[in-house]
Amino acid sequence: MNKKWRVLIFAFFLAAAHSGPAAAASRIKDIASIEGIRDNQLTGYGLLVGLNGSGDRSQTFFPTQTLANMLERSGITIDPEKVRVKNIAAVMVTATLPPNARQGSRIDVNVASIGDAQSIQGGLLIRTPLQGADGQVYVVADGQVLLGGFNAGGGNARVQLNHPTSGRIPNGGLVERDVVVDLSGRKNLNLILHESDFTTASRAAKAINEAVDSAVAGAIDSRTIAVRVPESYGGRIVEYIAKIENATMDVDIRARVIVNEKTGTIVMGNEVRISKVSIIHGSLSLQVGTVYDISQPNPFSRRGDTVVVPEETVIAQEEKGRTVTLQEGASVEEIVRVLNELGAGPRDVIAILKAIKAHGALQAELVII
Secondary structure (H helix, E strand, C coil), rough: CCHHHHHHHHHHHHHCCCCCCCCCEEEHHHHHEEECCCEEEEEEEEEEEECCCCCCCCCCCCCHHHHHHHHCCCCCCCCHHHCCCHHHHEEEEEEEEEECCCCCCCCEEEEECCCCCCCCCCEEEEEEECCCCCCCEEEEEEEEECCCCCEECCCEEEEEEECCCEEEEEEEEECCCCCCCCCCCCCEEEEEECCCCCCHHHHHHHHHHHHHHCCCCEEEEEEEEEEEHHHHHHCCHHHHHHHCCCCEEEEEEEEEEEEECCCCEEEEECCCEEEEEEEEEECCEEEEEEEEEEEECCCCCCCCCCEEEEEEEEEEEEECCCEEEECCCHHHHHHHHHHHHCCCCHHHHHHHHHHHHHHHHHEEEEEEC
C-alpha cells in the first residue's frame, strides 16, 4: 500500500479518536427552533433584459410572449411571433423570507434561467412579484444579477466557469407584506429539535428548567419540548425566549459511520464500537498493458514482411492474507491500529466496514453517500 495513503488514513482516524466525547455542549437555539417561527419560501416568474446576445433563442417562445405582454401594459402592441431578440431570458426567481419580516426591509433573491439562454451575465431583472404558498405576494424583486461564473468564446473555443445561467441579486427583494408572529399573550411554547432524539429532548427540557429555575419544560416526544410561560414573564415574552435559547446542554450523538464512495472519505466518531470479529484482508495488484513485438520473416527469405504485433499481457499478484482479531467493544483507536496493520487504503476500509456491518458486528449506523 502507498505510504502516503497509510499516513492519511492513520491521521484521519486518529483525529476522530481524539475528537472528544460523544456529547458536545450546545445552546438550545443551535439545536431547536420555536414552533411557528420559521422561514417562508417564495417563487416568481420574471424576465431578464440587457443580455449581450446570450439570451433565450427563437425556439423558446414564452420569453417573447412575456415581453409582448409587458409592452402592451405600457401601451405598445406588438405581435409576439414577429419579435426576434436575443438579449432577454425567462428566469425563475426564488427567495427565503425570514420570520417577522417587516414591510420595507430587503432580502436577497436567486435567479435561474428556465429557457435555453447561454448566459445571464449582465442581465437586469424586471420587477417580479414573489408569492408564497398561499398565493399572496410578499416580495417584489428587481435589480442587476451577479454571477459566480462566466461563459466566453464561441464555437469550439469556449471557456466556462461554474454556472453562467444562475445568479443572485443582493438586497434585490423588497418586502411588501409583513410576516409577523404574535407572541404576546402566549401561555405555552413548543420547541422543535432539528434532529429527533429522546435523550437530547430530555436533556433540553432539563437545561431549560435549570436556566429559568422552575419546572416549566417537559419533553413530549423525541422532537418536541413543551415550555410553559410563567406569569412573571407575561409581558416579557422576548426576554423569556432569549433566556431559554441560551441555555446550554450536552447533545447526544448517534453512533454513525459516514462513507463517501466517490471520494473515499470516511467519517466516524469516538462512540463507534465493534463486536468481536475476525478480518482477513489480502491486497490484489492487477496490471493490464500492451507489449509490442516485432515479427520478421526468416533470414534470406523472399516471402513475408516485418510487422509490429501487439501482445496483450495481464499480470496479477496477490499478497498473503493477514488475520487480526478485534475484541468486543473495540474503540476507534483499536480500529486505527488494525486497519494500519492490514495496510488498508480508503477503498479497502470502505469495503471492510461494509462487510463488518453486514456481519452485524458494527454497532453504529453505516451511512453511504
